[in-house]
Amino acid sequence: MPLYRFSCVDCGGFDQSFSMSTVPAAVECPACEAPSRRGFAVAGLLNTGSQAARLIEATTRTASEPAVVGAPIGRGGAPVTRNPLHRKLPRP
Numbered sequence: 001m002p003l004y005r006f007s008c009v010d011c012g013g014f015d016q017s018f019s020m021s022t023v024p025a026a027v028e029c030p031a032c033e034a035p036s037r038r039g040f041a042v043a044g045l046l047n048t049g050s051q052a053a054r055l056i057e058a059t060t061r062t063a064s065e066p067a068v069v070g071a072p073i074g075r076g077g078a079p080v081t082r083n084p085l086h087r088k089l090p091r092p
Ligand SMILES: [Zn+2]
Pocket: 008, 009, 010, 011, 012, 029, 030, 031, 032, 033, 034
């Protein structure tokens, strides 16, 4: 079941797990029991461990922490693509 992010006005955000068909628009805050509205977040969906989730996490990570490379990709190393049609594309 995915995690949903709720936000309490006094205590801040917290996560609770619901099935996608039963998730309410608001729940009680576990700390102060005040009604807390559901927010929008993708954090719960990324914890599924699937290949797509790992790809999304890796893409998100490279946006803030780009990997350091020693040479441009595709020059001197493994080819970027093996599709023969890509050889016809213009080179920079
Ligand atoms: Zn609260």
